[in-house]
Amino acid sequence: MELLALKTVPFENIRSVEELADFLKRSDVRIAWGWDESMFGRPLLRRDIDPIDRPILLLRMDAHVGVANRRLIEELGIKGGELFDEERGYLRDSLLWEIVDRLKPRGSKMRELLRQACMRAGEMGIAEVHDFVDYEIALHYLELSEELPIRVVLMPYYEHYRDVLELMKGKRYENISLGWVKLFVDGSVGARTAYLKEPYKDRKGWRGNLFVNAEDIERVIRELEEEGLRVALHAIGDGAVEECLRAFEKAKPRLKYHRIEHALLIDREQAIRAKEMNLLLCLQPNFRDFFKDTYITALGEERFGRVVPLDMLDSLGVDMIFGSDMMPFDLLYMLSSAERMLPREKALYYCGGWSDEKSYQF
Numbered sequence: 001m002e003l004l005a006l007k008t009v010p011f012e013n014i015r016s017v018e019e020l021a022d023f024l025k026r027s028d029v030r031i032a033w034g035w036d037e038s039m040f041g042r043p044l045l046r047r048d049i050d051p052i053d054r055p056i057l058l059l060r061m062d063a064h065v066g067v068a069n070r071r072l073i074e075e076l077g078i079k080g081g082e083l084f085d086e087e088r089g090y091l092r093d094s095l096l097w098e099i100v101d102r103l104k105p106r107g108s109k110m111r112e113l114l115r116q117a118c119m120r121a122g123e124m125g126i127a128e129v130h131d132f133v134d135y136e137i138a139l140h141y142l143e144l145s146e147e148l149p150i151r152v153v154l155m156p157y158y159e160h161y162r163d164v165l166e167l168m169k170g171k172r173y174e175n176i177s178l179g180w181v182k183l184f185v186d187g188s189v190g191a192r193t194a195y196l197k198e199p200y201k202d203r204k205g206w207r208g209n210l211f212v213n214a215e216d217i218e219r220v221i222r223e224l225e226e227e228g229l230r231v232a233l234h235a236i237g238d239g240a241v242e243e244c245l246r247a248f249e250k251a252k253p254r255l256k257y258h259r260i261e262h263a264l265l266i267d268r269e270q271a272i273r274a275k276e277m278n279l280l281l282c283l284q285p286n287f288r289d290f291f292k293d294t295y296i297t298a299l300g301e302e303r304f305g306r307v308v309p310l311d312m313l314d315s316l317g318v319d320m321i322f323g324s325d326m327m328p329f330d331l332l333y334m335l336s337s338a339e340r341m342l343p344r345e346k347a348l349y350y351c352g353g354w355s356d357e358k359s360y361q362f
Helices: 017-026 070-076 093-103 107-123 135-143 158-168 214-226 238-251 268-276 285-290 292-299 310-316 331-339 344-351
Strands: 031-035 057-060 065-068 090-092 128-133 151-156 176-178 181-184 231-235 259-262 280-283 320-322
Touching: 057 093, 065 093, 070 093, 090 093, 107 135, 128 135, 135 151, 135 158, 151 158, 151 181, 158 176, 158 181, 181 214, 214 231, 214 238, 231 238, 238 268, 268 310, 280 310, 285 292, 285 331, 310 320, 320 344, 331 344
Parallel strands: 031 057, 128 151, 151 176, 181 231, 231 259, 259 280, 280 320
Antiparallel strands: 057 065, 065 090
16 A cells, blocks of 8 residues: 555556656656556666656556666665666665665655555455555554554564564554565566576576575564464565475464465465465466566466466465455456456455455454
């Protein structure tokens, strides 16, 4: 929901990079989220926004890539490295999030933007959101608790979970609860940072980034379980999923429904292991349709055919829940994507949080 608060440019209504540059020249926008290369026929590049004489950062919809202009790069002293492509102006993953944290709205402005985002979700018929938060965003949610039209499950980033845990200690809220703790294992396919077993089709020899290995993940699982908490592991690539499964197999968790987020390329053997360990997969059916061209370019036709394998997972009885991850922020789009792979009643079952007889909540 924090990303929705950064939706300050109507990217979906802009049809060319020239039109975008004109919009930016006429506005005072410094940071915005929500572009995708399909909107303009190609990715945004630094050269498209360099002529604008103020610092600007535009986040791709997956929030794993952002494009910065010359003014921003110079003023913040951003230097080259694995996560910075100076020629294209691309910031990736942890470097991107560090810069976003320095530029995003604060205080009452961010709180009001979050309130508006929750109101919009409620108007769309959404009953519950699982939102990844730092301490500041968690605090804003608690301050807004009596105004929220939806249920919010707070999912603190691993680096912030102790502060959020302390913030909620001894308190109960009717529509806010503490959920899983988020840890990034890899990045995204669009950023070419999702960690794959085999190289990307369009980047010879490159398999992506592994941010934490199985040993690190195992340590986090054990640490969280001592606090009675579960982990939510962001793992897009099949290589990242493998690291997660190895960690769970070593940790032997006692708590049910630790999560793997996305599991975009999970294979049958991995799915069976996930089921045996009572893991919960949080999947985005909409990714397959929305990012189809990106995935085919990055992965090739054969691997694209294995993206988000809902029918295989359902046939094995793997526990799943579906979410949109706001790409796009459209419940019906997600549902229609799910229905391309599953019967409607099953798509609704996984989109709707299961049934009274069986729940992933705890």
